[in-house]
Amino acid sequence: MFIKKVAKLNTKLLLLPAFFIVFQLYAEADMKKIDSLNRIISNQTGRERIETLIYLSELYRDISPGKSLETDTMAIDYAEKAGLKNMKGVILVSMGKTASLSGDYPLALKYLNEAVRALEQTENYTELCRAYINTGLVYKNLADYQNAIVYYDKASELARKANLKDQLASSVTNRATIYFSTGDYNKAAENYRQAMQLYQELNDSLRYAVLTMNLGLVYWQWNKSDLALEMMMEAMQVFEMKKQYVELGKVYNNIGKIYYQDFKDTTKALEYYERSLAMRELIGNQLGMSVVLANIGNIYRDKLDLSKAFNYFKRSLSISKTIGYKEGEALAYYYLGMANKQNKNFQLSNIYLDSCLAIARQHNLRMYNDLVNEAKMTNYFSLQDYDSFLTEYKVFSAGYDSTRKALAASEFKESNSAKRLSELDQEINNLKDSLHSRSNALLGFQLISALLAGALIVLIFFLLRAKKKTS
Numbered sequence: 001m002f003i004k005k006v007a008k009l010n011t012k013l014l015l016l017p018a019f020f021i022v023f024q025l026y027a028e029a030d031m032k033k034i035d036s037l038n039r040i041i042s043n044q045t046g047r048e049r050i051e052t053l054i055y056l057s058e059l060y061r062d063i064s065p066g067k068s069l070e071t072d073t074m075a076i077d078y079a080e081k082a083g084l085k086n087m088k089g090v091i092l093v094s095m096g097k098t099a100s101l102s103g104d105y106p107l108a109l110k111y112l113n114e115a116v117r118a119l120e121q122t123e124n125y126t127e128l129c130r131a132y133i134n135t136g137l138v139y140k141n142l143a144d145y146q147n148a149i150v151y152y153d154k155a156s157e158l159a160r161k162a163n164l165k166d167q168l169a170s171s172v173t174n175r176a177t178i179y180f181s182t183g184d185y186n187k188a189a190e191n192y193r194q195a196m197q198l199y200q201e202l203n204d205s206l207r208y209a210v211l212t213m214n215l216g217l218v219y220w221q222w223n224k225s226d227l228a229l230e231m232m233m234e235a236m237q238v239f240e241m242k243k244q245y246v247e248l249g250k251v252y253n254n255i256g257k258i259y260y261q262d263f264k265d266t267t268k269a270l271e272y273y274e275r276s277l278a279m280r281e282l283i284g285n286q287l288g289m290s291v292v293l294a295n296i297g298n299i300y301r302d303k304l305d306l307s308k309a310f311n312y313f314k315r316s317l318s319i320s321k322t323i324g325y326k327e328g329e330a331l332a333y334y335y336l337g338m339a340n341k342q343n344k345n346f347q348l349s350n351i352y353l354d355s356c357l358a359i360a361r362q363h364n365l366r367m368y369n370d371l372v373n374e375a376k377m378t379n380y381f382s383l384q385d386y387d388s389f390l391t392e393y394k395v396f397s398a399g400y401d402s403t404r405k406a407l408a409a410s411e412f413k414e415s416n417s418a419k420r421l422s423e424l425d426q427e428i429n430n431l432k433d434s435l436h437s438r439s440n441a442l443l444g445f446q447l448i449s450a451l452l453a454g455a456l457i458v459l460i461f462f463l464l465r466a467k468k469k470t471s
Contacts (some may be wrong), residue, residue: 006010054075061098093134096134105323129162132158143181147365152171183367216230283416327365408431
């Protein structure tokens with residue numbers, strides 16, 4: 001059933017031009033909303049006008065981040081003129097989200113820090129939670145996970161106190177993404193499931209779909225490829241139905257990765273990657289573009305079209321550097337290193353791999369440690385630089401020894417646990433035997449006591465009778 005469903009969806013996905021006609025219709029529908037809102041703004045005053053401007057900014061955000069910021073600026077100017085200072089924080093949160101989406105993280109932090117200061121002076125806890133969460137998201141994209149967790153925890157604490165279930169779910173979701181990025185998949189899954197339960201209670205099918213996609217990535221890391229793909233397809237249908245272009249860009253990229261890395265289907269992978277890139281280019285999502293460009297480059301590297309591969313990797317690296325996206329930089333450097341290795345340019349390969357490792361160590365991206373070590377080891381061997389090879393081999397050997405010791409310790413602990421369980425089993429059996437013996441002894445004692453009591457009663461009866469006769 002699932003295979004038929006996927007086959008049906010794949011047939012539909014091949015109709016790429018038709019999809020973009022649909023996308024254009026969606027965009028035109030949004031433009032109609034935008035035109036309608038622009039017409040009524042001039043007739044609005046006070047809080048109502050600001051709320052319309054913020055909604056207008058949200059609509060622009062998926063189409064033109066620049067226009068979105070321009071609309072928020074109009075809202076700020078009007079709020080100051082109208083003396084509505086309590087709305088300033090809400091507008092600044094919107095501006096921060098737009099700046100973050102466009103990849104201008106310093107500007108995003110500036111707006112969001114101003115929003116936090118403004119909102120902390122009000123009792124608008126919902127928007128304050130959003131400000132904390134969006135600040136955490138910017139730090140996450142900068143690979144500053146410590147600060148990201150601080151802001152997600154602030155949001156969680158405030159959401160619990162103010163009984164804001166939706167904001168609690170959002171902060172838990174974002175904390176899960178940190179665990180996923182740092183390779184702690186068990187904690188990531190635990191947090192995703194907790195958030196899914198909250199969104200199910202809130203009847204929020206869109207955010208539930210986002211979490212379905214994210215949890216699918218965890219299952220993919222656990223080598224459950226079929227289940228991961230099924231979850232991605234399920235999420236994709238919701239995103240298409242609800243016209244969620246940002247999420248569609250993500251899910252297409254994720255589906256492409258599964259087809260490429262697990263099913264070795266470069267044709268389907270490239271179709272999904274190109275769809276993701278086109279979507280992200282349309283909405284100006286710089287971070288998303290950097291990721292999918294690197295993934296497309298990897299497809300061409302696999303096809304041995306290295307000139308195209310280098311072009312995509314360098315475009316990806318350029319965007320990541322421009323917006324300060326550290327995970328994207330590490331990924332592009334790694335792929336450039338591997339492409340140069342494949343091109344037998346081993347020295348340049350090591351330069352790129354060292355750049356990857358430097359970022360990985362600085363930002364705790366542990367997944368690159370073993371990958372870079374292995375690649376550099378083979379590079380040095382190919383260069384006949386045996387001293388450097390031995391240096392890398394020692395790193396490899398130390399990691400192997402560490403893993404072996406950890407495994408031995410785990411096996412010892414398991415053995416001790418099994419031994420202790422066996423001992424406890426024996427102790428339980430001994431206790432059972434003892435209890436059984438004591439139970440039999442008690443039963444015997446009770447029987448003897450009953451017989452003695454009966455004999456005593458008979459004796460008393462005869463004594464009383466004898467006494468009565470005597471008297």
